Every structure is written in structure tokens, then in C-alpha cells.
């Protein structure tokens with residue numbers, strides 16, 4: 103299949119990808135990986151950049167999923183992996199709207215997995231923590247000080263996502279520490295979670 107370069111923040115480009123995904127037997131597995139991070143605090147950020155982030159992190163995921171799903175359901179097989187984030191589990195004062203886009207991706211994936219139950223189509227949200235990629239340099243211009251044991255490799259995240267989807271897992275959180283944090287984020291009362299998140303951000 104030919105490559106199809108597209109800027110997913112542009113509606114017309116996204117529509118070309120949707121059209122490709124609607125063609126018969128286009129794909130067995132859609133991976134919604136494209137994502138943009140937030141630069142700094144919401145109040146200081148450029149509104150156009152915020153809108154671009156929403157277009158790529160949310161609207162494109164929704165549109166491409168909508169395009170591919172009927173074909174997958176019709177064939178009774180295949181899957182969708184949505185690359186979400188640990189950020190979607192935890193409220194944060196920095197990058198507030200990024201966290202919100204990822205919370206959307208996770209809940210969308212979980213909810214959609216219920217919609218497609220019994221069709222043979224598997225939906226997985228993969229929720230990585232800190233992963234060594236260009237991502238952090240693009241939003242900060244400087245190296246991020248993250249303890250080594252918390253750094254994931256992109257290959258580890260990709261393998262966990264693929265294995266999770268093959269096994270029909272709706273949520274995949276790579277790495278033991280992050281799995282514990284994800285569980286804690288669901289058990290700890292929200293006010294306490296906000297305090298802990300602010301402490302970690304201010305360290």
C-alpha cells in the first residue's frame with residue numbers, strides 16, 4: 103500500500119486518510135499514534151496550538167475510528183489501538199488540556215470496546231508513562247529529569263500495545279510502576295490525587 107502523508111490537524115488531510123480507510127480491506131489494524139503535547143501552562147499557551155492539539159489528539163482519533171470501524175465490523179475481525187497516556191488518569195496543573203485529550207482517548211476506547219463487544223473487533227487504549235522519544239524535546243527544548251527506572255522504550259510500549267490488542271485487552275499500561283500508578287489513580291480520592299500530582303510537578 104502507498105504511503106499517504108497527511109497533517110491530521112487539517113480537516114481536508116484527515117478526510118483523505120478517512121477515505122483511504124473506508125476502501126475495502128484497507129487495514130486490519132488502525133493505530134492512532136499521532137499526538138501533540140502541551141507547551142507549558144494553559145493560560146500562557148497559544149490558543150491556535152491548543153486547537154491543533156485537540157484536532158490531532160481527539161478529532162482525528164474520532165474521525166479515523168469512525169471511518170475504519172464499519173469495515174472491521176463487516177469483516178468480523180481486526181483492531182484499533184489508540185495511543186493514550188498515563189496523563190489521562192491524573193489531573194495536572196501543567197499541560198491541563200493535554201491530560202484532558204488523553205482522558206478522552208482512554209474513555210472513548212473503553213466505551214467503544216463495549217459498543218463492538220461480540221463483533222470480533224478489538225479496541226485497546228495503550229497508556230504509557232514517560233517514553234524516550236522526540237515528544238519531550240518538542241514541548242520543552244531541554245532534557246527532562248526523569249529517573250531511569252521510569253523511562254520506557256518506544257519498542258516496549260509498541261510491543262505491549264500489540265500484545266494487549268491481540269489478547270483483547272481494553273487497557274494496556276506498560277511497565278509495573280506505571281501499572282501500580284494507574285491502579286492507584288483509580289483508588290485514591292480525587293482531591294488527594296490532585297495534591298499528589300501538584301507535589302510531583304513541583305519537585
Ligand SMILES: NC(=O)c1ccc[n+]([C@@H]2O[C@H](COP(=O)([O-])OP(=O)(O)OC[C@H]3O[C@@H](n4cnc5c(N)ncnc54)[C@H](OP(=O)(O)O)[C@@H]3O)[C@@H](O)[C@H]2O)c1
Nearest residue numbers: 109110111135136137185186187230231232233235236237
Ligand atoms: N513520549 C512520551 O513520554 C509519551 C507518553 C505517553 C503518551 N505518548 C503519546 O504517544 C504518541 C506518540 O508520541 P511520541 O512519544 O512518539 O512523540 P513524537 O516523537 O513527538 O511523535 C509524535 C508523532 O505524532 C505525529 N504527529 C504530530 N502531529 C501530527 C499531525 N498534525 N499530523 C500527523 N501526524 C502528526 C508525528 O508525525 P511526524 O513525525 O511526521 O511529525 C509523530 O509520528 C502520542 O500520541 C503521545 O501523546 C507519549
